Amino acid sequence: MRALLIDRSAPTGLRLGEAPDPVPAPHQALIRVTATSLNYGEVRFSLQEAPDGAVLGWDAAGVVVRAAADGSGPAVGTSVVTLGIDGAWAGLRAVDTGWIGTVPSGSDPGAVSTVPVAGASALRALHRIGPILGRRILVTGATGGTGRYAVRLAALGGAHVIASTGDPEKHGESLRANGAHEVVAGPLEVGEPVDGVVDLVGGQQLVDAYGMLAQGGTLVAVGHSAHQGETFPFGALFGDSGRHNRSIATFSLPACTGLAPDLTWLAHRVAVGELDPQISWRGSWDRVAEAVDALLERRLHGKAVLDIA
Ligand SMILES: NC(=O)c1ccc[n+]([C@@H]2O[C@H](COP(=O)([O-])OP(=O)(O)OC[C@H]3O[C@@H](n4cnc5c(N)ncnc54)[C@H](OP(=O)(O)O)[C@@H]3O)[C@@H](O)[C@H]2O)c1
Structure with missing residues (x-):
């Protein structure tokens, strides 16, 4: 799969490249990621500390391509919004079903990707x-x-x-x-x-x-x-x-329990326009360096969204 990989030789510490596809655990669904939003904590800390080759990212929106083997969570084809401790900055992501919210079909994945964190x-x-x-x-x-x-x-x-x-x-x-x-x-x-x-x-x-x-x-x-x-x-x-x-x-x-219904509720509010995700930067994930710089330099004042091809 394509992914933003940690690469210490790159100016921002990130490079778009190839990584192995994730292998979901029985309680995880496999998601095809279409958008991710950046958060201060992952950019300020995780990005500086993770080893070369790691795939980071907490927030991702996308579509289920393989349902969890244990029967929990949404079915194949469901539009979802997901939270994880890593793996969002990639074309595919394995996510615990307790951290998956469902999204009305046709919603803008960039907007709902701002919901999790x-x-x-x-x-x-x-x-x-x-x-x-x-x-x-x-x-x-x-x-x-x-x-x-x-x-x-x-x-x-x-x-x-x-x-x-x-x-x-x-x-x-x-x-x-x-x-x-x-x-x-x-x-x-x-x-x-x-x-x-x-x-x-x-x-x-x-x-x-x-x-x-x-x-x-x-x-x-x-x-x-x-x-x-x-x-x-x-x-x-x-x-x-x-x-x-x-x-x-x-x-x-991450220590909060029962997050899936909250993710679903928030994503629906965003989808119907009751909650404005306040996106202040949006672009393709090959422009991640611009978004990271803007966030670290306090130029954003809202969410940064990366569209994932
Ligand atoms: N504990 C958790 O689970 C959890 C979850 C979510 C977020 N967080 C934390 O919550 C904080 C905000 O997250 P975020 O994603 O909303 O970040 P953000 O988008 O970067 O926003 C932070 C806001 O705080 C103000 N700010 C930034 N640096 C500051 C400084 N040095 N002194 C004073 N004000 C400053 C800025 O507002 P002005 O420039 O307008 O003053 C900025 O808009 C971060 O520390 C993040 O790690 C923690």
Whole structure:
């Protein structure tokens, strides 16, 4: 099969070449991949660390070409969206059926390929906060792939959504169009306490956002884009003066169970246009270097999608 292979001699560390076809385990279906979307974590970390010849990639959309031998998962010919810890940047992918969502036929595979990591992480982080209808929810890193899903989903769930970005002037309009009720330049600009935070930046922004939590509020620490530690000033964790019972929850999408129905639900919302995947770069997978550079240089502010021939 054709695949994007790790090749340390190539400028971005990737080369389009030939790799052995994957051999599915009994609980895996074989997927013909038609599109993949890039995520910060796999480009920033996995791409730097994987050995030569490895095939990376978490998100892929495509069609089932061989159903799982154990009878689980979708039938041959079903359009699907898939999550895995590797193997998405290839013409064929073997995927655990618990990480496969089904997609309405005729959907744009590029659009639904944005769902697994960004969409499902945003959804599960909001679930972790608890009921959001009528509540104030802050999303930091709101212009990123995951942040834009979190803003839209929180708005769909009836929350008052506050989107935080480093550049409100540049991104305010698109964030409001995506569902944000307020756009701020950081958690300290939030006027009133918030009931929940989806934090995609970490570092000082996490500390500041925690300080804005109302009694009983939850901050879900999903992302760490700032690459900073978190140091809380003395008194920040006191529970007095209306600050009782606030919490921070750590997060890992691969550790979440029961993801297949969420992938299906999200892909359907994308397919009917209720969720805009906010694609800010799209091209053939032979242009992967452009997409990787844009993502690492913080020029994307949305999802990058590679169409796979
Ligand atoms: N734990 C999990 O399972 C899980 C799942 C999904 C994502 N994540 C993590 O969540 C984070 C966001 O992922 P993503 O795919 O949405 O990334 P992304 O598309 O690169 O977006 C990140 C956003 O954060 C802001 N940002 C980036 N670098 C920053 C910095 N140095 N300081 C302050 N803000 C910065 C940027 O917004 P502005 O420029 O507008 O401020 C950017 O749009 C990443 O750390 C990713 O690894 C974790």
